[in-house]
Amino acid sequence: MTIKLYEKDVYQKRTESRVLNVIHDKEKTLLVLDQTIFFPEGGGQPSDKGTIGDSQVIHVSEKDGVIYHHVDKEPEGEFHVCELDWNRRFDHMQQHCGEHILSGVILEALGYMNKGFHLGEDYVTIDIDGDLSDTEQVKGIENLANKAIYENKPVITDTVNNAEKAIWYNVRKMPDLQENLRIVYIAGVDSVACCGTHPARTGEVGILKILKAQKYKGMTRLFFKCGLRALLEFQREHQIISELSVNYSADMSTILDKISKEKLKYYDLKNHYVKIQNALAALEADHLIDTIKHQRLILSFRDKTIEETGLIIKHILERESALILACSLPDKKVILAHDGKQDIDCGKLIKENIHGFSGNGGGNKHRGQATFEDINELGSFVQHINNILSIE
Numbered sequence: 001m002t003i004k005l006y007e008k009d010v011y012q013k014r015t016e017s018r019v020l021n022v023i024h025d026k027e028k029t030l031l032v033l034d035q036t037i038f039f040p041e042g043g044g045q046p047s048d049k050g051t052i053g054d055s056q057v058i059h060v061s062e063k064d065g066v067i068y069h070h071v072d073k074e075p076e077g078e079f080h081v082c083e084l085d086w087n088r089r090f091d092h093m094q095q096h097c098g099e100h101i102l103s104g105v106i107l108e109a110l111g112y113m114n115k116g117f118h119l120g121e122d123y124v125t126i127d128i129d130g131d132l133s134d135t136e137q138v139k140g141i142e143n144l145a146n147k148a149i150y151e152n153k154p155v156i157t158d159t160v161n162n163a164e165k166a167i168w169y170n171v172r173k174m175p176d177l178q179e180n181l182r183i184v185y186i187a188g189v190d191s192v193a194c195c196g197t198h199p200a201r202t203g204e205v206g207i208l209k210i211l212k213a214q215k216y217k218g219m220t221r222l223f224f225k226c227g228l229r230a231l232l233e234f235q236r237e238h239q240i241i242s243e244l245s246v247n248y249s250a251d252m253s254t255i256l257d258k259i260s261k262e263k264l265k266y267y268d269l270k271n272h273y274v275k276i277q278n279a280l281a282a283l284e285a286d287h288l289i290d291t292i293k294h295q296r297l298i299l300s301f302r303d304k305t306i307e308e309t310g311l312i313i314k315h316i317l318e319r320e321s322a323l324i325l326a327c328s329l330p331d332k333k334v335i336l337a338h339d340g341k342q343d344i345d346c347g348k349l350i351k352e353n354i355h356g357f358s359g360n361g362g363g364n365k366h367r368g369q370a371t372f373e374d375i376n377e378l379g380s381f382v383q384h385i386n387n388i389l390s391i392e
């Protein structure tokens with residue numbers, strides 16, 4: 001049985017271990033050691049990484065009491081210096097201990113239980129069996145968790161073998177009593193059976209920031225970050241706010257108000273623009289109506305978007321019965337439309353004829369649209385449709 005050094009001293013970053021067994025399983029190389037500083041994945045906490053001699057530890061797993069070190073190559077020899085990727089481990093300790101604190105304060109303050117925990121690469125989640133949709137309530141919980149961090153309470157790990165002692169600890173999820181039940185206890189905050197790695201005192205968690213609360217399968221999923229992760233999040237968000245402040249010539253106290261006002265201004269301008277665009281399209285339609293021959297019209301715009309082209313078509317068809325084939329060259333798009341009195345299915349016609357051209361399109365009976373990547377393809381397609389419909 002491998003001696004679990006990480007259970008004796010969670011701060012041990014280096015040791016010398018002896019390789020007891022090497023297993024080649026398909027593509028994998030697995031090492032079993034006499035003693036290890038590497039925590040295997042378990043209880044929601046990802047595994048440690050690091051080096052064994054000159055081999056990289058990619059993953060660590062535990063099965064039937066045996067700890068397997070997944071390495072990139074088999075190290076030569078029997079005895080090796082093992083080095084822990086300490087930054088990764090300490091990050092996991094901060095996040096994991098934060099999870100205990102948050103779960104404990106929620107249970108104490110609201111009576112809700114933690115039903116699920118995931119420590120991801122980016123953020124941590126816990127699933128709470130109660131409603132936490134009130135943002136003020138979430139803030140209150142966050143404050144309580146951070147208070148427990150500032151109080152720098154000892155995080156006690158105790159392995160118990162009798163029911164009485166386990167009951168004394170009043171753990172929040174009582175497992176079936178087993179030998180060597182490992183209890184992690186923070187006085188007045190949390191008590192739970194756990195196999196993970198935690199710092200010696202809550203102060204090392206640094207800070208806990210809840211990012212969002214989301215409804216999840218009748219529960220609430222809380223997303224949060226602790227320690228360095230929370231600091232990096234703050235730095236990133238602060239950078240964004242600072243850049244926004246410069247762009248909007250505002251500071252933290254006025255920026256939201258300024259953005260709301262800018263948004264209103266934008267909608268005003270947009271409405272104004274739509275009105276002008278509509279008036280221009282009506283004028284253009286006036287001009288083009290005279291060029292309709294035998295209820296057929298073909299148009300090609302070098303300087304109009306597909307939206308502007310569509311508006312002009314709309315104005316013409318409101319006043320005249322016609323079949324119009326129009327293209328916007330800047331957008332490389334074609335519209336085929338009529339006023340509803342023509343026995344042609346525009347969408348179907350485009351769909352059936354677009355094969356053989358590098359474009360795509362479709363639509364309904366009155367209006368079809370096609371898009372091309374190449375302007376020459378658009379030209380050939382327009383010519384093809386023109387021949388079918390005999391538009392002059």
Ligand SMILES: [Zn+2]
Pocket residue numbers: 096097100184194195196197198
């Ligand atoms: Zn734990």
